[in-house]
Amino acid sequence: MPKVLISDKMDPLAAQIFRNRGVEVDEITGKTPEELKAIIGQYDGLAIRSSTKVTKDILSAATNLKVVGRAGIGVDNVDIPAASAAGVVVMNTPFGNSITTAEHAIALMFALARDLPEADKSTQAGKWEKNRFMGVEVTGKTLGLIGAGNIGSIVADRAIGLRMKVVAFDPFLTPERAVDMGVEKVTLDELLSRADFITLHTPLTDSTRNILSAENLAKTKKGVRIVNCARGGLIDEAALKAALDSGHVAGAALDVFVTEPAKESPLFGTPGFISTPHLGASTNEAQVNVAIQVAEQMADFLMTGGVTNALNMPSLSAEEAPKLKPYMALAERLGALVGQLEGDAIKNVAIEVEGAAAELNQKPITGAVLKGLMGVYSDTVNMVNAPFLAKERGLDVREVRHDREGDYHTLVRVSVTTEQGEKSVAGTLFANSEPRLVEIFGVKVEADLVGTMLYVVNEDAPGFIGRLGTKLGEAGVNIGTFHLGRRTAGGEAVLLLSLDTPAPEPAMWDICRLPGVKTVKSLRF
Template sequence: MTKPKVLISDKMDPNAARIFEERGCDVDVITGENPEELKARIGEYHGLAIRSSTTVTPEILDAATNLKVIGRAGIGVDNVDISYASGKGVVVMNTPFGNSITTAEHAIAMIMALARMIPAANARTQAGEWPKKDFMGIEVTGKTLGLIGAGNIGGIVASRALGLKMKVIAYDPFLTEDRAIELGIEKVDLDNLLSRADFVSLHTPLTDQTRNILSRERLENAKPGIRIVNCARGGLIDEAALKDCLESGQVAGAALDVFAVEPAKENPLFGAPNFICTPHLGASTTEAQVNVALQVAEQMADYLVNGGVTNALNMPSLSAEEAPKLKPYMALAERLGSLVGQLAHGNLTKISIEREGAAAQLNGKPITGAVLAGFMRRYSDTVNMVNAPYLAKERGLEVSEIRHERDGAFNTLIRVTVETESGPRSVAGTLFGSDKPRLVEIFGIGIEAELDGHMLYIVNDDKPGFIGRIGSLLGERGINIGTFNLGRRDAGGEAVLLLSLDEAPTVETIAEAEQVEGVKMVTSLVF
């Protein structure tokens, strides 16, 4: 049998190549190629191992006629077009926990550097000064650290901070009271955190919900003299507002390892008082680089040689025999989980996945994993179908799996229900033609729709002329409508409208849609 062939296109620990060879793969290490060179070469390879330097575009994927798996040695996969790779049947893997300790330790280092103003003191001392009186620092002992995000990395930061005798409070929509007690921290809301914390450290992904989570208003209303650390993602802080707050003294110091635009050759924060920065070094330790390289080699070799799937971002853990049959069910499950995750807000603690008809006869774990991956993706950019059940358990999400033997209106049906403060919210879907996912019910209202791309979800009064008003608004804004999907509880009552759009609506367009007569709610969705 021909050995799978793997290309390592970015610099990584040489032991990665050894692992590939020991596990039955041929491997080439060719780094530093430009996109055209990689495009010309990639067609002969079954696996592509990368870090951050290689960008896997649709053009490269089109040329990769034999490619089966892409492995990212690290967490972020912004340099891989995952959607396009999925369409080409290419599995995309990462190593979501390989950098956790390293990133957490960098955050602690930034806290200490801020507390004692080490970078500025070092620069002036080496310049021949002896500015001892200019650098009166503070102790971290007894200070309050506020964590925005208390997942894997945030939890490690909490344990290290507690060892430094700090008090730790945390804002995280998924943090349960039991998990907070286990970590030894206090769960609070964001405003409470910002009013109490002496230091704030961010450990959350960049999503529509977290972008500029430290806005100008929040920075200006925070505890005077607060110190801020961000080793998570650029874009979580309004950088211009942070500069103003540093200059006014409202923020006593800030330490950033990440920026909204990288590489950050220019930035408004450069030169601001009491500002420290590093060039995205969170994962840059010898141990982390070795760990992620070895992990990605092990995962990719296992998939190429044995069909095992670990830490895949676009498919669950399953055997090679199950994959063809389960693939359309998992696509449906992920879309249903994503839909209910985008529409149901608050601290959701229970989720139920029901299967009936043909779906009830299949392996339910990949289906559940797909639901959870879709549901939690808006909150974490490292979640996948393999680690989603673990992350759900870690955050205290109670998951119920129910298999019905009964015959229903559909040959196969998957229903996803979450418990909210307003009661249960449920969505359901089926397969048309055995492989085409379709939504058939949303929050008790029957509706048939594909869930794909950019969509607009509207709750409205069922009154004449409404569809025309919405269509006219979008037309005036130059937004093309792909499909209209309608449903209602009863004539003249509450109705829902799902629109597929050729492009994402702007914030301004959504605000205008909310003002259309008869509209109760408008939500932008993406799948």
């Protein structure tokens, strides 16, 4: 019988589910790291919340551990690389807190609209300042969603029920999905200029960090009110304070901060500012939901081998894994490539396999493509939830299997539909194990997709490669490998360079200004 330790306080239903499924369970909470290390060796599973820190040191003592289940979405307290190296599956429950977090965002929006915290404080102080607290109605106002995924869609539904107009900015929101949600899809700049209220529901990635920067805050409508229950770091906190002080932003409510616990912040004490201590998931219902989900997921894995919401393991059988591993690595890199190049505009995705790849289970290959594609914009995507996230955002995903023989013994092609038409990238395996790009947007280019890379599209002309190398050299950037392809002599050429270090922004601008350059993008694999 498998044995699980619940090391953080969790709803009693979790332990009951384990027992009902035939899993022995101990509930021992509040242990120090040394105490946990002394007992963890006897357990097959570890169920945690946010208190227990699953470090490399703990994992080294967990000689029988097979799975760590986090009741909640954040896994900052788990050393995932160390868990992977030890063969320990790490699971979370990414959707258990959705309704609770969405409702908290709506609650903060109302608090801003009517200045409730200050009105409460004033009234309890016996002041009765009725004329001081002149609020605004939410009815008829425009709500701007930055991020229209699971939580954002729930907020939209509630806001529409309040007779608000909802506009949304989301790179993966299709027009069809927007219609289903009852929202209008817009650009970020249009959202900033139109929204009376802005709520953020996007993960923190390189592309979303400080998405509400000083520059973007200046683009907002005067008197806008801003709510963030998603991730600290999406808003430049110093810039937000300045916007509040100037009166351009009428109010802001944050449940999350760049540094947590937020014992101090430049925003504290600023008129119009409301804060809560990361309460997005703090309801009785949410705690029950995530406890039930983590127990069910872990029991499935320990009793049947089923894998759900794993962050470091695909849903594969033991027989399929060795054969599919290199194909999945290739597929994930192709997805990451097309996502970084065309992510904002993608409407549909097609994954085609031919040759040896057509003889395998295509689902893990598709999952790997979507993991790479969605990973450009999500910090919680994995092999299991990537297809769900793609479907939720309205992406039409097709799988195509070809029996034909092509130029390569095996080939994986990822095609995406954008407003400019269909674009595709393709790759193969060298020596049946090494992923290799062989085509990008119709141009034959052979390249390893690894580390930091630079993608350049230019007019094929004598001397260009030398000028490009000079600009990188002047910036102190060393070129590792150089890959070149072109449509025709003198036509459009594509360069893929692997770099020892990322090119600094001034160098990127210098390259953009080189004669004949059409596109320059930094890539990361």
